[in-house]
Amino acid sequence: MDPEVARVYEEGWQSWSPTSTYPVTQPPPRPATKWRRRGNYRPEIAAPAGAFQGEGLLAVDPGDGRPQRVFAAPDPLTVPSIRATLAADRLVIAANGPVTARTGGLGEWAGDFAGGYRPRTPPTAWCSWYHYFERVTEADIVENLAAIRKHALPVEVVQVDAGWQAAVGDWLALSNRFASLSGLAARIRDAGFRAGIWIAPFWVDGGSELFRDHPEWMITDSGGQPVSTGEHWGSGYAALDTTRPEAADHLRRVFGTLVDMGFDYFKIDFIYTAALAGTRHSGAPPLVAYRDAIGLVREAIGPDAYLLGCGAPILPSVGLFDAMRVSGDTDPRYEPGDGDLSQPSQRGATLSTVARSWQHGRFWVNDPDCLLARPSVERREEWAGVVERYGGLRASSDRVAELDDWGLSTTRRLLTEVPPPTPFP
Structure with missing residues (x-):
């Protein structure tokens, strides 16, 4: 050629x-x-x-x-x-x-x-992550819940993102910034919204109680040590071996508890960890174990709950999710901090979102990541254009009180004009 x-x-x-x-x-x-x-x-x-x-x-x-x-x-x-x-x-x-x-x-x-798989219509959402990150408090969620109603933004799901948990892995214990997760879910529902939550079910902090109490539940390397999952929020993370019956039962309890609290929209993150190479209790190959792990989650949350994947192996996930993040994280900044396009940045998120647009409506609903429309966001007009053109799942992630007139009108418009779950032209 x-x-x-x-x-x-x-x-x-x-x-x-x-x-x-x-x-x-x-x-x-x-x-x-x-x-x-x-x-x-x-x-x-x-x-x-x-x-x-x-x-x-x-x-x-x-x-x-x-x-x-x-x-x-x-x-x-x-x-x-x-x-x-x-x-x-x-x-x-x-x-x-x-x-x-x-x-x-x-x-x-x-x-x-995909064998003819067709995803269902996604809800619109507000997500706490891109303003508050892991420092989010219960009061922050309540403030934005009121602001969404005040401005009549067309949001269907209010999603509590990372920071509500005591530690990654300790999903049944709250951080000291939250008083009652069940009470917060009820407050969201009583305000007329669906309650959504972020969870990284297969990712375990080495300092968590789960790791200290059950190191034998982790995927191990050839030396019998827990495999490392990479460097996110520091080091010292392991991967849960969901082929071990006790670990699987633990996850069923976690998701069952969240469902009982009223959550019916789940963003599961860092889920590549379930597909890492290593020794598992059952001896199952990594991709078999991964798909079985996602099946376990789906069974626990029920068929009507909405399931969004992130940090997920792409082709091994086909047919398992309602929606899928198809890019790296976006960011208030345009360029990644260290030049690596897998890191949070609008440039990296745009690159993969555009390239993977053909997956929308065929594998799942494409999630290009959240709309960021507040004045402090670099090149916010360009990012809003990417979300408008390629965003199958649409979610806002600003503190609503910080949106100016352009930010409010753009957020309202993009959450109103949501494309159907059919392939992009």
Whole structure:
């Protein structure tokens, strides 16, 4: 092929892994550190710096009128790494497992891969994360609940994000910033909204009571030590082995308790941890264990609850979720702090959101991450444009009191004009 016009689509491993289409002569983004690869890319298989590596999916457009070629995993449990290396005027494709090869577009391939799955219409939401982050308090939720009603914003779900829990892993104990989670859920519902909550069910803080009391519930490495999940909010995190009956029963209790409190919208995060390589009680392969773990969550919350995935292996998750984050976190800043496009930034979130737009309505409802419209957000008009064009799931994450006239009108408009769960054109 002609290297001047040929392009390669490289699918990342999970939600936060940069994904896009690149000229064959342009090296794609790679992790800034080993720890970044562990927590934001495919942890066990390092991608080469001078070649392309699609995780279960790689497409080649020769750019000269010949049809696109799609090289892909045969099913969600068999997801090889597929490499493309430029050698003069040839692009050499290789994989470490079985792949299918066909001509045509990604949307056509996706419809076949998903087996005709069609997601349901998503609710609109307000989320606490991008203003308060892990410092959120119960009073913050109550304040914004009142402000949403005051301004008649078309919000259906009020989602309590990270920070409500005593520790990651200790989901039945509250931080000292919350008095009563059940009381807060009731207050949200009494105000006319659905109650939503963030939880990272398979991710365990090494300082949590769960880890101290049950280290044997963790996925272990070849030396018998808990596998590390990467560097997020510091270090010292492990992965819960959901194939161990006691650990599975623990998660059923956690989700059952949240359902009994009145939550029926669940954002489950950092869920790549359930697919990490390591030793499990049952001996199940990682992707089998991962899909079984998501099935456990779905069973516990019931078929009517809305399930949003984040930090999730993309192809192994097909058919399991109502909605899926298809990018890294957005951020009030445009550029990532360390230049790694898997890190929070509007630039990184835009890159993957645009590239994965074909997944919307075929695999799930695409979540490009939250709308940020307050005046302090860099390039807020550009980010609002991305959410408007590509946002299947639409959620606001500003302190409502800090929105100016433009922010309020934009938030109201984008939460009103929600696209149906049909594939984007």
